[in-house]
Amino acid sequence: MTEKRITIYDLARQLNTTASTVSRALQDHPGISKPMKEAVRKLATKLNYQTNYRALSLRKGFGNTIGILVPQVNRNFFATVIHGIETIAAASGYHVLICQSFESLSKEKIQLKNLLNGRVDGLIASVSLETKSCTHFESFMATGLPLVFFDRVPDTMDVSKITIDDYASAYKITEHLIANGCSRIALFGGPEHINIYRNRAAGYRDALNDNKLPVSGELHCVNAITRETGYQAMAELVSNGVAFDAVFAAGDYGALGAMLYAREKRIDIPGAVAITGYANEPFGEIIDPPLTSVDQHGIEMGRQSARMLIEEIEHKGESYIPREIVLRSEIIYRPSSQRNG
Amino acid sequence: MTEKRITIYDLARQLNTTASTVSRALQDHPGISKPMKEAVRKLATKLNYQTNYRALSLRKGFGNTIGILVPQVNRNFFATVIHGIETIAAASGYHVLICQSFESLSKEKIQLKNLLNGRVDGLIASVSLETKSCTHFESFMATGLPLVFFDRVPDTMDVSKITIDDYASAYKITEHLIANGCSRIALFGGPEHINIYRNRAAGYRDALNDNKLPVSGELHCVNAITRETGYQAMAELVSNGVAFDAVFAAGDYGALGAMLYAREKRIDIPGAVAITGYANEPFGEIIDPPLTSVDQHGIEMGRQSARMLIEEIEHKGESYIPREIVLRSEIIYRPSSQRNG
DNA sequence: TATTTTTGAACAATCGATTACATCATTGTT
DNA sequence: AACAATGATGTAATCGATTGTTCAAAAATA
Numbered sequence: 001m002t003e004k005r006i007t008i009y010d011l012a013r014q015l016n017t018t019a020s021t022v023s024r025a026l027q028d029h030p031g032i033s034k035p036m037k038e039a040v041r042k043l044a045t046k047l048n049y050q051t052n053y054r055a056l057s058l059r060k061g062f063g064n065t066i067g068i069l070v071p072q073v074n075r076n077f078f079a080t081v082i083h084g085i086e087t088i089a090a091a092s093g094y095h096v097l098i099c100q101s102f103e104s105l106s107k108e109k110i111q112l113k114n115l116l117n118g119r120v121d122g123l124i125a126s127v128s129l130e131t132k133s134c135t136h137f138e139s140f141m142a143t144g145l146p147l148v149f150f151d152r153v154p155d156t157m158d159v160s161k162i163t164i165d166d167y168a169s170a171y172k173i174t175e176h177l178i179a180n181g182c183s184r185i186a187l188f189g190g191p192e193h194i195n196i197y198r199n200r201a202a203g204y205r206d207a208l209n210d211n212k213l214p215v216s217g218e219l220h221c222v223n224a225i226t227r228e229t230g231y232q233a234m235a236e237l238v239s240n241g242v243a244f245d246a247v248f249a250a251g252d253y254g255a256l257g258a259m260l261y262a263r264e265k266r267i268d269i270p271g272a273v274a275i276t277g278y279a280n281e282p283f284g285e286i287i288d289p290p291l292t293s294v295d296q297h298g299i300e301m302g303r304q305s306a307r308m309l310i311e312e313i314e315h316k317g318e319s320y321i322p323r324e325i326v327l328r329s330e331i332i333y334r335p336s337s338q339r340n341g
Numbered sequence: 342m343t344e345k346r347i348t349i350y351d352l353a354r355q356l357n358t359t360a361s362t363v364s365r366a367l368q369d370h371p372g373i374s375k376p377m378k379e380a381v382r383k384l385a386t387k388l389n390y391q392t393n394y395r396a397l398s399l400r401k402g403f404g405n406t407i408g409i410l411v412p413q414v415n416r417n418f419f420a421t422v423i424h425g426i427e428t429i430a431a432a433s434g435y436h437v438l439i440c441q442s443f444e445s446l447s448k449e450k451i452q453l454k455n456l457l458n459g460r461v462d463g464l465i466a467s468v469s470l471e472t473k474s475c476t477h478f479e480s481f482m483a484t485g486l487p488l489v490f491f492d493r494v495p496d497t498m499d500v501s502k503i504t505i506d507d508y509a510s511a512y513k514i515t516e517h518l519i520a521n522g523c524s525r526i527a528l529f530g531g532p533e534h535i536n537i538y539r540n541r542a543a544g545y546r547d548a549l550n551d552n553k554l555p556v557s558g559e560l561h562c563v564n565a566i567t568r569e570t571g572y573q574a575m576a577e578l579v580s581n582g583v584a585f586d587a588v589f590a591a592g593d594y595g596a597l598g599a600m601l602y603a604r605e606k607r608i609d610i611p612g613a614v615a616i617t618g619y620a621n622e623p624f625g626e627i628i629d630p631p632l633t634s635v636d637q638h639g640i641e642m643g644r645q646s647a648r649m650l651i652e653e654i655e656h657k658g659e660s661y662i663p664r665e666i667v668l669r670s671e672i673i674y675r676p677s678s679q680r681n682g
Numbered sequence: 683t684a685t686t687t688t689t690g691a692a693c694a695a696t697c698g699a700t701t702a703c704a705t706c707a708t709t710g711t712t
Numbered sequence: 713a714a715c716a717a718t719g720a721t722g723t724a725a726t727c728g729a730t731t732g733t734t735c736a737a738a739a740a741t742a
Contacts, residue, residue, distance in 0.1 A: 005459075005484060007728055018692055023730060033690060048480065053458035054404070055728030058395040058697050073423065073439070079415030086441070095455050098414070098439035100427070114436050117394035118346075118698095139389060143346060256627065286597065288629045348698055359722055364700060374720060396698030399727050459728095 006049045015039055026051075057118075065095045066309055067120035069111055071103045071128050071152075076281045077298050078126070081150060084302020085124060092310050094121075105130035112136050122146040122313045124305045127154060132193045146312035146320070150305045151296070152194050160308050160322045162301055164329040166196050169294045170203025173276050173331055174248055176292075178211050180339045182246035182274050185213075188224035188233055188254040197225070200250040200278065218242050225250055230257020238265070245273060246337070252277035252284055252293055259287060259336070274337040290334035297327055347390045356380055367392075398459075406436045407650055408461035410452055412444045412469050412493075417622045418639050419467070422491060425643020426465060433651050435462075446471035453477050463487040463654045465646045468495060473534045487653035487661070491646045492637070493535050501649050501663045503642055505670040507537050510635045511544025514617050514672055515589055517633075519552050521680045523587035523615050526554075529565035529574055529595040538566070541591045541619065559583050566591055571598025579606070586614060587678070593618035593625055593634055600628060600677070615678040631675035638668055 008022040015022070017036070025032045025040035043049075057063035066089055070078040082098060089096050097120055101108035108128045113136075115123060122145055125137070134154040141147050141159065153161040177185050187204050190197030201220075208215050219242065224233035230253060237244055238261075249255035255277030262269050269275055269289055277284055277293040284291035304325055312320050349363040356363070358377070366373045366381035384390075398404035407430055411419040423439060430437050438461055442449035449469045454477075456464060463486055466478070475495040482488050482500065494502040518526050528545050531538035542561075549556050560583065565574035571594060578585055579602075590596035596618030603610050610616055610630055618625055618634040625632035645666055653661050 005728095009728075019729075020693080020731075021691055023728095024691090027730090029731095031690065036690080048483070050454075050458055050484070052399075052728050053460050054395060054399040055459075055697090056730085058393075058399050058699090058727090059729050059731095061697070063395070072420070073414040074417060074420030076415060079413070082414065082441075083443075090451075095460075096440075099437075100423075102424075110431075113391075117391055118396075119394050119436075142389065143391070260627070283624045283627055286601070286624055287627055346698095350698075360699075361701075361723080362721060364698095365721090368700090370701095372720065377720080393698050396727090397700085399697090399729090400699050400701095402727070 005052065006047045007052065008049075011040060011043055011047070011049060014043060062121045062313075063119075064093055065097055065120045066306070066313075067097045067099065067115045067123040069099045069101060069108065069115065069123060069125040071101050071126065073098060073100055075279075077151075077279050077296055080298030081126075081302040081305070084299040085306040086302075087299075088303050088306035088310070092306075094306075094310065101128040103129045109136045112140055116140050116143050116145060120145070122148070122309045124148050124150060124309055126150050126152045127194070129191055129194065144316070146309055146316065148305050148309045148312070150301050152196055155195055158322055160312065160324065162305050162308065162325040162327065163195070164296050164301070164327045166199035166329075167203040167206075169329045169331060170200040170248070170250075170278075171207045172203075173278075173292070173294060174204045174207035175211065176331065176333070177246045177248060177274055177276065177337060178207070178213065180246075180270070180274055180337060183213055184216070184219060184244045185246040185248050186219045186221060186233075186237060186242075186244045188221050188230055188247055188249035188251075188258065190225040190250050190254075191223065197250050204248050219244055224257070225254040227253045227257040227260070230254035231261045232257070234258040234261040238267075246270075247273060247275045249275065249277050252279045252281040252291065255291055255293070255336075256283065256287070259291070270335065270337055270339050274339065276337045280332055284332075284334065289336045292334045292337035293332050295330045295332050297329065301327060346393065347388045348393065349390075352381060352384055352388070352390060355384060403462045403654075404460075405434055406438055406461045407647070407654075408438045408440065408456045408464040410440045410442060410449065410456065410464060410466040412442050412467065414439060414441055416620075418492075418620050418637055421639030422467075422643035422646070425640040426647040427643075428640075429644050429647035429651070433647075435647075435651060442469040444469045444471060450477045453481055457481050457484050457486060461486070463489070463650045465489050465491060465650055467491050467493045468535070470532055470535065485657070487650055487657065489646050489650045489653070491642050493537055496536055499663055501653065501665065503646050503649065503666040503668065504536070505637050505642070505668045507540035507670075508544040508547075510670045510672060511541040511589070511591075511619075512548045513544075514619075514633070514635065515545045515548035516552065517672070517674070518587045518589060518615055518617065518678060519548070519554065521587075521611070521615055521678060524554055525557070525560060525585045526587040526589050527560045527562060527574075527578060527583075527585045529562050529571055529588055529590035529592075529599065531566040531591050531595075532564065538591050545589055560585055565598070566595040568594045568598040568601070571595035572602045573598070575599040575602040579608075587611075588614060588616045590616065590618050593620045593622040593632065596632055596634070596677075597624065597628070600632070611676065611678055611680050615680065617678045621673055625673075625675065630677045633675045633678035634673050636671045636673050638670065642668060 008019045011022045012019045022040050025037045086096050099111040148160045150162045189201050192198040205215050221233035224230045247258050277291050280293040280295040284293045349360045352363045353360045363381050366378045427437050440452040489501045491503045530542050533539040546556050562574035565571045588599050618632050621634040621636040625634045
C-alpha cells in the first residue's frame with residue numbers, strides 16, 4: 001500500500017551514478033553528457049519520479065507559493081479576486097494556497113501563524129470585520145515575507161495596498177439617489193474601523209452635505225451589512241417611524257435584507273424606498289427589482305495584487321517601497337434605484 | 342529588510358547548548374531539565390521563533406495538511422463543504438489547502454500534480470465537469486496518498502466516496518411535480534459521465550415510468566446546468582413548440598436560466614411551468630418565485646469527508662478498505678413548484 | 683611522449699528540524 | 713569504595729534535494 005516515493009537516490013542507484021548527477025541531469029545542467037541526461041530522464045518518467053516539494057523548498061528557501069487570506073471564499077467578490085490572482089500566479093509559476101478567516105479575528109491569527117511557518121513566500125490578504133489592530137500582520141511582515149492587502153486594508157500599516165475608490169463611488173451613488181428625488185437617504189453601514197466602510201460612509205455624508213441635505217443620525221444604521229442586520233435595520237427604521245425614501249447600503253447583503261423586508265411588507269421599491277447596494281453580487285441581477293450596485297472589478301484587483309506581490313517576492317532583499325493602487329469602480333444602475341426610467 | 346529567520350541553531354548558540362537540546366526543550370521532552378526548558382522557551386518567545394514547516398515536514402514525512410480540489414469555490418455548495426472540512430481539520434490539527442479546477446480537466450491535472458509533490462498528506466476532491474477518465478487521480482493514489490471523493494465521484498475508482506442520494510431525491514422531486522399536476526416534465530440535465538447527473542436523470546426517468554408517464558426524448562435537455570444553457574434550453578423548448586408543464590433541473594443554475602427566460606417571456610411559474618432545481622443555492626430563496634430545490638447538507642458532507650480522510654492518513658500503512666457513505670438529502674419545497682398552496 | 687586543457691561525474695556541505703545513541707556527571711546501593 | 717542506575721546533554725545520522733569543489737580520465741596541445 002504505502003509505496004515509497006521515488007527519490008533521486010533511487011534513480012542514481014539504478015543508474016550506477018550519484019544523486020548530484022541525477023539532479024543536474026533533470027535540470028538540464030550543461031555539465032552533464034547527453035547520454036546520461038537521456039538515461040536519467042527515461043528512468044525518471046518510467047518510475048514516475050516527482051521532485052519532493054518539501055526537500056526542494058527547504059533547500060531553496062522558497063516554495064513558489066503565495067498565500068491568500070480572505071474572510072470567506074463564498075462571496076462573489078472574494079472568489080473573483082482569487083480567480084484573478086490565480087491567473088497571474090499560474091502564469092508566473094506560482095501556486096496558490098487559500099485560507100479563510102470567516103470574519104473572525106482569532107481565526108485570522110491562527111491562519112496567519114500557519115502561513116508564516118514557511119508555507120508561503122508571500123501573502124495577499126483582506127482583513128476580517130473584527131480586525132482592528134494589526135499586530136499579527138506586523139509580525140508576519142517581521143519575518144521578511146512580502147505582504148499585499150486588497151480591498152479591506154489596514155491604514156496603519158506601511159505595506160502595499162490595492163483598493164477601489166470607495167469614497168468616490170459612494171459619493172456618486174448617493175448623488176444618483178438624490179437625482180432620483182430622494183432626500184432622506186438611510187445609510188446601512190459597516191464597522192468603521194474598516195477602511196472601506198469608513199470611506200463609503202464619508203462619501204455618502206459629503207454627497208449629502210454638498211447637496212445641502214441634512215445628515216441625520218437616525219438615518220445612520222451602524223451595523224447593517226449582512227442579510228440579517230439589513231433586514232433588522234429596515235424593520236427598525238419603519239417601526240421607529242423614521243421618514244426615509246432611500247437606502248444606501250454599503251454592502252449588497254445589507255441591501256438584500258432591506259429588500260426582503262420591503263417585499264414582506266409590500267413596500268414599493270424604488271417607489272417608496274430606492275435601494276442601492278455595493279459589491280455587485282450576482283443575486284443583485286436576479287432579485288426583483290434588480291439591485292443597483294457597485295462593481296469592484298475583482299478580477300483586475302486580483303491580478304494587480306498578484307503582480308505586486310510576485311514583484312516583491314522576486315526583489316526580496318532590495319528594499320521595496322510599498323505601493324498603493326486605487327482602482328476605479330463602476331456603478332451598475334438597475335431598477336432598484338431608478339424612479340424615472 | 343530580509344531579516345533571517347530564527348532557527349533552533351540560533352537559539353542553541355545563544356544558550357550555549359545544542360540544537361537537539363533546544364528541539365527537545367521545545368517539545369517538552371522528559372529528558373530535559375526544567376531550568377533548561379524555561380530558558381529555551383523564554384528565548385524562543387523573545388526572538389519570536391517559529392518552527393520551520395519546510396524542515397519539519399521533510400524530516401517527518403508529513404505536514405498535517407489536507408488538500409481540497411473542487412471545481413469552484415464560488416458555489417455555495419462547495420464553499421459549504423469546504424467549511425465543513427475546515428471545522429474537522431482544525432479540530433484534528435490539520436491545515437487545509439484549497440485548489441480549484443474551474444471545471445477544466447487540464448487545470449485539474451495541473452493542480453493534482455502540484456498537490457502530490459509533497460504539499461499535502463491527503464486529498465478531498467470533487468471532479469470537474471470535463472473529467473471522464475481518472476488516470477490522473479489514479480497516479481495520485483499510486484503515490485500512496487489517501488484520497489476521498491465527494492459529490493462528483495468517479496465510479497471506476499476503488500476509493501472512499503461520499504455522496505448524497507441523488508437518485509432518490511430526483512425520484513422524489515419528480516413525483517412531487519407529478520403530484521402537482523405536471524405530466525410533461527422536462528429534464529435539464531448535466532453530462533452523464535458524472536455520477537450525480539446520471540443518477541438524477543435515472544431518478545427522474547424511473548419516477549415517470551413508475552407513474553405511467555412517457556419519457557420523451559424531446560423533453561430531455563442534455564446540457565442545461567448553467568444559467569446560460571438553462572436559459573437556452575427553455576428558449577428552445579418554447580420555440581420548438583414542445584408541450585411541457587414542468588422543468589426538473591439537475592442544478593440550480595439551470596433552473597435559474599429557465600426562470601429568467603420565463604420571467605422575460607411572462608411565462609407563469611408555477612402556473613404554466615413548475616420548476617425545481619438542485620443544490621439549494623442561496624439565490625433560490627431570494628428569486629421570485631422562490632425555487633424548490635434539494636439541500637445537499639454540504640457541511641455534513643465536508644465533515645464526513647474530512648473525518649474519513651484523516652482516519653486514512655493516520656492509519657497509513659495498514660491496508661485501508663475504502664468506504665462509501667451516502668447522505669440523505671432534503672427537498673426544500675418552495676413556490677416555484679407548488680400549484681396548490 | 684609529456685603536459686595541459688577539457689569534460690563528465692563524484693564528493694561533500696547545506697537547508698532546519700528530529701531522534702537514536704553515546705557520553706558524562708551525579709546519586710544511590712551494597 | 714566500587715559499581716550500577718539515573719538524569720541531562722551532546723553527537724551524528726537522517727529526510728531529499730541543490731551546488732561549489734574536487735578529481736580522474738580523455739582529448740588536445742606542445
